[in-house]
Amino acid sequence: MKALLTFLPLFRQRSGALALALLLSLITLASGVALLGTSGWFITATALTTLGLGFNIFVPSAMVRGLSFVRILARYGERLVGHNATLKLLSDLRGWLFARLFPRLPLPDRSLRHGDLVSRLTADVDALDTAFLVAIGPLAAAILVGGAMTTILGVFLPAAALPYGLALALAGLGVPVAMVLIGRRAGRDSVAAQADLRMHVLDGVTGHADLVLLGALGRTAHDFAQANDHSAALRRRLGLVTTMGGLAVQVLAALALAGTLWAGLVALDAGSIDGPVMAALLLGVLGSFEVTSLIVRSTAKATQAMAAAERLVALDDMPPPVIEPVHPAPLPAGGAIALDTIRFAYPGLPAILDGLSLRVAPGERVAITGASGNGKSTLLRLLLRLADPQSGQVSIGGIDLTTLASHDIHAHMALLSQDSPVFIDTICNNLLIGRADAGEAELWDALGRAQLDDHVRALPKGLDTIVGEAGRTLSAGQARRLCLARALLSNAPVLLLDEPTNALDRDTEEAFFRVIASGTAGRTVILVTHAALPPGTVDRMLVLENGVLG
Numbered sequence: 001m002k003a004l005l006t007f008l009p010l011f012r013q014r015s016g017a018l019a020l021a022l023l024l025s026l027i028t029l030a031s032g033v034a035l036l037g038t039s040g041w042f043i044t045a046t047a048l049t050t051l052g053l054g055f056n057i058f059v060p061s062a063m064v065r066g067l068s069f070v071r072i073l074a075r076y077g078e079r080l081v082g083h084n085a086t087l088k089l090l091s092d093l094r095g096w097l098f099a100r101l102f103p104r105l106p107l108p109d110r111s112l113r114h115g116d117l118v119s120r121l122t123a124d125v126d127a128l129d130t131a132f133l134v135a136i137g138p139l140a141a142a143i144l145v146g147g148a149m150t151t152i153l154g155v156f157l158p159a160a161a162l163p164y165g166l167a168l169a170l171a172g173l174g175v176p177v178a179m180v181l182i183g184r185r186a187g188r189d190s191v192a193a194q195a196d197l198r199m200h201v202l203d204g205v206t207g208h209a210d211l212v213l214l215g216a217l218g219r220t221a222h223d224f225a226q227a228n229d230h231s232a233a234l235r236r237r238l239g240l241v242t243t244m245g246g247l248a249v250q251v252l253a254a255l256a257l258a259g260t261l262w263a264g265l266v267a268l269d270a271g272s273i274d275g276p277v278m279a280a281l282l283l284g285v286l287g288s289f290e291v292t293s294l295i296v297r298s299t300a301k302a303t304q305a306m307a308a309a310e311r312l313v314a315l316d317d318m319p320p321p322v323i324e325p326v327h328p329a330p331l332p333a334g335g336a337i338a339l340d341t342i343r344f345a346y347p348g349l350p351a352i353l354d355g356l357s358l359r360v361a362p363g364e365r366v367a368i369t370g371a372s373g374n375g376k377s378t379l380l381r382l383l384l385r386l387a388d389p390q391s392g393q394v395s396i397g398g399i400d401l402t403t404l405a406s407h408d409i410h411a412h413m414a415l416l417s418q419d420s421p422v423f424i425d426t427i428c429n430n431l432l433i434g435r436a437d438a439g440e441a442e443l444w445d446a447l448g449r450a451q452l453d454d455h456v457r458a459l460p461k462g463l464d465t466i467v468g469e470a471g472r473t474l475s476a477g478q479a480r481r482l483c484l485a486r487a488l489l490s491n492a493p494v495l496l497l498d499e500p501t502n503a504l505d506r507d508t509e510e511a512f513f514r515v516i517a518s519g520t521a522g523r524t525v526i527l528v529t530h531a532a533l534p535p536g537t538v539d540r541m542l543v544l545e546n547g548v549l550g
């Protein structure tokens with residue numbers, strides 16, 4: 001519940017529309033109850049007329065028509081305003097989430113896998129945006145309509161007011177609270193189980209080819225089936241809680257009705273009310289319980305909304321990997337990139353870089369090699385300020401990176417990593433990610449420098465060719481070159497290349513390095529690689545060992 005309150009300011013932003021939706025839903029409900037009551041009164045009174053009593057049918061028949069009309073209009077308006085506000089809330093929620101997520105990327109917590117993140121960005125936000133429509137709205141309506149009906153009973157049938165008020169309070173508040181208490185754990189587990197299920201699906205889809213080739217599909221299918229069963233069992237448990245809640249509400253409605261009938265018969269006998277009013281009150285009582293059934297159905301969703309809110313707030317609670325300076329210093333026009341006696345350790349692990357220093361002059365090309373896992377990519381992460389060292393300083397032109405805005409640093413350094421993606425889009429759009437305002441001539445120039453222009457020219461749709469998921473319509477070497485062309489297209493004077501030839505055969509690899517040597521003229525290059533480099537690829541070669549460069 002506390003987590004849900006975090007989103008109160010977002011709900012408050014839409015308070016006008018949400019209040020209007022609530023008012024319209026109240027009018028819908030009240031006119032429904034009044035319609036039922038008036039009809040009961042009308043029918044009973046008309047029946048009694050045939051027994052010889054005089055009755056003016058025009059007033060009630062006009063009321064029935066009027067109330068039906070009001071009900072239809074109010075319901076239409078409520079749907080229109082409510083859903084419009086909900087959609088706006090959805091976009092507010094996504095804005096809130098993205099604003100918090102981006103500064104935290106890449107997430108340091110490796111347990112937060114892609115499937116789980118996708119789940120938080122989609123299902124959890126969806127669960128939350130309907131919190132008002134499915135939970136808060138009906139609850140407020142129950143309190144107001146129940147209060148109004150209790151007052152009416154207090155005037156016409158005082159003996160029935162207290163039992164009715166108690167039954168409605170139990171049905172509208174007691175039952176949902178009990179449901180939340182009983183179903184909270186299952187609601188939270190169910191949201192987590194659905195996220196787990198999505199992770200299984202994503203892992204299965206992305207790793208399908210390997211799973212088939214390694215004969216591991218059976219085990220994956222078994223794990224998926226288990227996750228599915230777990231999720232289904234939790235949903236069943238939630239369903240049972242909802243059903244029991246529904247039953248409790250029906251019993252309370254029956255008790256309230258029986259109590260009103262009993263009090264009504266006593267009052268009728270005493271002559272304090274007449275038959276038509278009694279029929280109206282009985283039907284009014286019945287109609288007012290409609291809203292409590294709504295609450296029961298929505299309480300299950302509310303428990304899920306609470307769990308979703310907790311998961312979203314957990315993202316917000318993650319500390320950002322770096323703190324942006326409040327008043328960033330201007331980016332220096334040029335100058336050397338320097339790492340000075342850097343010490344860096346991942347949380348809970350021994351230092352991976354310890355006393356490391358490096359100075360790369362403008363236009364210099366440096367290669368860094370070393371055994372797998374000894375911190376080469378980590379060094380590039382520090383240069384991009386995706387993390388800060390525990391001690392030592394990283395600087396550009398003598399200016400400490402911690403005093404520069406991240407977007408300035410990233411405009412200064414382009415990264416081509418071993419898993420830089422080819423997006424499912426045209427070649428043109430894939431390139432424009434490097435520089436959005438690049439003209440066609442510049443695109444061809446970048447492709448030329450990455451030695452991919454001949455291949456693209458030979459494609460029937462040229463730059464407009466759609467390249468598939470993970471660049472599957474390109475060979476591995478072509479996909480790497482497309483990513484290189486994208487990095488070359490950017491105006492960044494510094495290129496960071498992390499294992500750019502990973503997964504390429506030796507010939508393609510050599511060709512790629514020759515491209516780097518010729519295509520990056522004038523730029524500073526820091527190349528992390530295990531591969532043997534053709535002569536002339538770089539000016540300097542360093543080895544990272546025991547946390548220092550040698």
Ligand SMILES: Nc1ncnc2c1ncn2[C@@H]1O[C@H](COP(=O)(O)OP(=O)(O)OP(=O)(O)O)[C@@H](O)[C@H]1O
Nearest residue numbers: 108346347349352371372373374375376377378379
């Ligand atoms: N986010 C992280 N959290 C915890 N440990 C990490 C994280 N990223 C990397 N590591 C660990 O830090 C060490 C250095 O990783 P890094 O990727 O920098 O090595 P590398 O030299 O680039 O390896 P490779 O040559 O295999 O790409 C590894 O042991 C790795 O498991």
